[in-house]
Amino acid sequence: MGGGHRLDGEAMTATIGFLGVGRMGGPMAGRLLDAGHRLVIHDVSEAAMAALQARGATPAASPVEVADAASIVFASLPTPAIVREAALGERGIGRGAALRLFVDLSTSGPAAAAAIAEGLGERGVSALDAPVSGGVAGAAKGTLAVMVSGPRTAYEEVEPLLAVLGRLFFLGEKPGLGQTVKLANNLLSATAIAITSEAMAMGVKAGVDPSVMLDVLNASSGRNTATADKFPRCVVPRRFDFGFAAGLQFKDVRLCLDEAEALGVPMVVGAAVRQILSITCNRFGPDSDCTEIAKVIESWANCQIGGESSHEQ
Numbered sequence: 001m002g003g004g005h006r007l008d009g010e011a012m013t014a015t016i017g018f019l020g021v022g023r024m025g026g027p028m029a030g031r032l033l034d035a036g037h038r039l040v041i042h043d044v045s046e047a048a049m050a051a052l053q054a055r056g057a058t059p060a061a062s063p064v065e066v067a068d069a070a071s072i073v074f075a076s077l078p079t080p081a082i083v084r085e086a087a088l089g090e091r092g093i094g095r096g097a098a099l100r101l102f103v104d105l106s107t108s109g110p111a112a113a114a115a116i117a118e119g120l121g122e123r124g125v126s127a128l129d130a131p132v133s134g135g136v137a138g139a140a141k142g143t144l145a146v147m148v149s150g151p152r153t154a155y156e157e158v159e160p161l162l163a164v165l166g167r168l169f170f171l172g173e174k175p176g177l178g179q180t181v182k183l184a185n186n187l188l189s190a191t192a193i194a195i196t197s198e199a200m201a202m203g204v205k206a207g208v209d210p211s212v213m214l215d216v217l218n219a220s221s222g223r224n225t226a227t228a229d230k231f232p233r234c235v236v237p238r239r240f241d242f243g244f245a246a247g248l249q250f251k252d253v254r255l256c257l258d259e260a261e262a263l264g265v266p267m268v269v270g271a272a273v274r275q276i277l278s279i280t281c282n283r284f285g286p287d288s289d290c291t292e293i294a295k296v297i298e299s300w301a302n303c304q305i306g307g308e309s310s311h312e313q
Helices: 009-013 025-034 046-054 063-069 080-088 110-121 135-141 152-163 177-206 210-218 225-235 246-263 268-284 290-301
Strands: 015-019 038-042 072-075 101-104 126-129 144-149 166-172
Touching: 015 025, 015 063, 025 038, 025 046, 025 072, 025 135, 038 046, 038 063, 063 072, 072 080, 072 152, 080 101, 080 110, 101 110, 101 152, 110 126, 110 177, 110 246, 126 152, 126 177, 135 144, 144 152, 144 177, 152 166, 166 177, 177 210, 177 225, 177 246, 177 268, 177 290, 210 225, 225 290, 246 268, 246 290, 268 290
Parallel strands: 015 038, 015 072, 072 101, 101 126, 144 166
Antiparallel strands: 126 144
């Protein structure tokens, strides 16, 4: 077990397992179905599985049942603890009869990736960490950035499957390298929202139209993912519906800072972003949208970025 060959012919239509078919996992699993693969799926939410079942996916009652039916299992799960349990727990995929290769698409951190690779390796199963970036839209369109690390032979085996999901980046054979890059990416993304909130609040309170200010920023050196997309689409219209929970973003930033501390890398700016996300989750709840960071800054600045009233209140 645990080695690999590139998928071809019959293997390319083999049964694939998928754990976690919610906001991100559902569209990714759907793309595998569209590519002609047979899927066995598991999610704690029967409602999340229903749409894929209607398209031909087979439901399973637990991760181990998925791994009894599929030699390759993907996962897209919300927290490191949940991923570890799904991989190594009493009803985890590691106890499955058919499993040879596990691919974690979740943002679960380098420590979890290393522990899972070690635990599954003891059972003859190869593990890849392959976190993704690009949001729900990217998952649906197959335009995600997929950051992969782990045994190259395992990567080469599932490369055609991962290519269905987006653009692939192989970062090396050490477990957790993909997770490290993903955490760095998510720290930058969260920081863009936080600092853009502060800059926009300053402009609005001074009397600048927020849409015009965004036009200027996006034609200038301050352009970032928040000014280019999140603010014009979610904040200025007061929709706050980017689709990524503040609680999950807080988890990712916290994991990033924990890894940086373990490596001896200072993250002074990152620590401030973590604190702002903590306040956002405390004020609006962990299920609130990540763009609601702007509401925290607005409340401190006594202004509103967009909507009917954009100036000082």
